Amino acid sequence: MDSFQSTPSGCAPDKSEIGAMAAARFATNLSAEATSRTKKRPLKFGESIVGRFGLALILVALALVSSLPLQRFFPYPFLFLFFAAVMASAWFGGTVAGLFAVFFSTLAVDYFFVPPFYSFSISPTAEAYFSGFVICALAASWVSASRKKSEEALTQARDQLELRVSERTADLQKSNVELRERERQLRLLTEVIPQQIWSATPTGAIDYCNQQLLDYAGRNLEEMQGARFLETLHPEDLEDFRQAWQKAVAAGESFEGQWRVRGADGEYRWFFTRGLPLRSANGTTLRWYGTNTDIDRLHRAEQTLLRTQTDVAHLSRVLSMGELSTSIAHEISQPLTAVVTHGNACMEWLSASPPNVAKARHSAERIVQDGTRAGTVLGRIRALFKKQSSTRGRVDMSEVIQELTVFLRDEAIARQVSIRVELAPDLPPVEGDRVQLQQVALNLLMNGMDAMNATANLPKELRIHARREGARQILVCVEDSGVGISGEASERIFEPFFTTKPDGIGMGLSISRSIIESHAGRLWCSPRPQGGAIFQFSLPICPEDVDGQG
């Protein structure tokens, strides 16, 4: 998940950054290229000072040689050949050669073509002519040199461009090959790892499944594409999945869940599915990637654990409170019924006329028999209780309550009850029987949940809190938002066999109170101001802790 999300902002640079970097790199390449080329290229003739000088001299000499014969025919011969020499020098030798050519031409023209001829002096009448020539020559040299310069720049630019293009092409080809290789390796990876992998279009249609997934489902890619993979989902999970997937696709957010998927063998197994959107820089979903993890065994173990937990919670409660007292009542009432009935029969036999003594004696014998049996039952029950009541020690009620709430979590979820636990951090330990005290707390919590069964439309909140109360005792309160206790019931609620529940025995609170009282504590109840009831009990703190903290 993280790798996908962090990609646009973290690892890879921004688009503009890429541009800037490439440009910078390119620029360095170019300048390096340019310097290396200027260094490597051998100097041409026209590029050394001497060469330029010679070039100008030769060209001007050529112009002179060509122009001299013409002087015989025209008094003011065309000096265009000198201009040509200047321009050619500037073109091939650069500005410096052009200026040399101007200098030589000026000398030549002055000497040969400006009156007085064959002399460097200039007659006043020819001054304008001469200066016109010089200016024109300078201009020709400058124009030619700058034209040449721009032409060269252009050529160089074209060369560089070509070079750049060829380099880029090579780069691109190389990275293409690399990319293909990487893709091949990645594909290989998805096929090799023992995980089911899929991808989907932004709209949620499956477009790729790895071989593991196809093998499991026993289908080919075509049979899984689009929405056809839904056919492999358990019908009971279909709606749930559809909703989760549609929601994720609509929001473009990662999605996950547990669903049963049918394998090639027709059996359904539990899978944990997780899908992640690959997003573009601007946040739109480009593609979905997901994995399915087989959690069948885990899921089954979890279910078993959950069931066991619920069973244990239920069993311990039923056994500890209800079932035990029911079976005791049954065990004792049977022989008792026999005793009473035989007694009645005995009286009937005796009051007959004449009294049937034999039958009366038989009845009396049976009374003794069944009475003895009732005694045996009582003895057995006493033995049972003896086994339980024994160990007393330091008990941390915080620990006891926390254990209980873990225990009751599933029951609370099933009944849609939220349990709030508030335990004072400095709760001192009490002295007592841990199992018995846990039974009391369990009984109060279960009573609270039962009381909220009827309040279907109200929030069901069960609050248990424990704190130190004064120097010598702690107080544990259980508050529920249930139906509450009527005035009459609140007086009798701790009596044995009094119950307000249809399936209750009426022993829980009575036993709880006797347990608390045997610990030198007190258990009582009061109405909760916002509705419901509060049951609380106090217990004395261990003597050694009273002095330490009191």
Added chain:
Amino acid sequence: MAKVEPTIYVVDDDPSVRDALQNLLEAVGMRAVLYGSTQEFLDARRPDAPSCLILDVRLPGMGGLELQEELKKSGVPIPVVFITAHGDIPMTSRAIKAGAVEFLTKPFEKKDLLAAVTQALERDRERRTAQAKLGAIRTRYESLTPREREVLWEVVSGKTNKEIAGLLDLSEITVKIHRGRAMEKMQADSLADLVRMSEKIQARFRK
């Protein structure tokens, strides 16, 4: 009606309770037959005599309440007196709604038990008498010819001989003869007697 000794069936899985009940019932001059389970009771052949059932709620296999329903369904409405070591309100109301005579909690008092048993037997006796009467009327009705039956239903619906003659396309004399014979066969002393009898069988035989 023949005078048959009433029988009280006891179904309880505890032998000491069963024996005690038998002892007490015997002491007050009643006949008790004992069963250890509902299945035992269902399998047994029961004499055709006024009877009632003292039934424990908590039994191995099929429980007491289920047995009560089963009997009602199979058209054997023996009145039931429930006994239980541990009864609660829903259990009691379910039993009473299904027609139980009484619901007693163990250990019960003698007078409560005997009163319940007496009431149950009385109820069964009444039921049996009513059933016997109905059976007799039915037998008589079945001895009528189709024509006599036709005439009978028209008579009890209040029509005159003349009207019936017109309706069935018979002469008035013939209607009179059929009517007289039907009265005779049904052993009706008067028209009112015939109407009463016809009401009892109406539901089943009138087409």
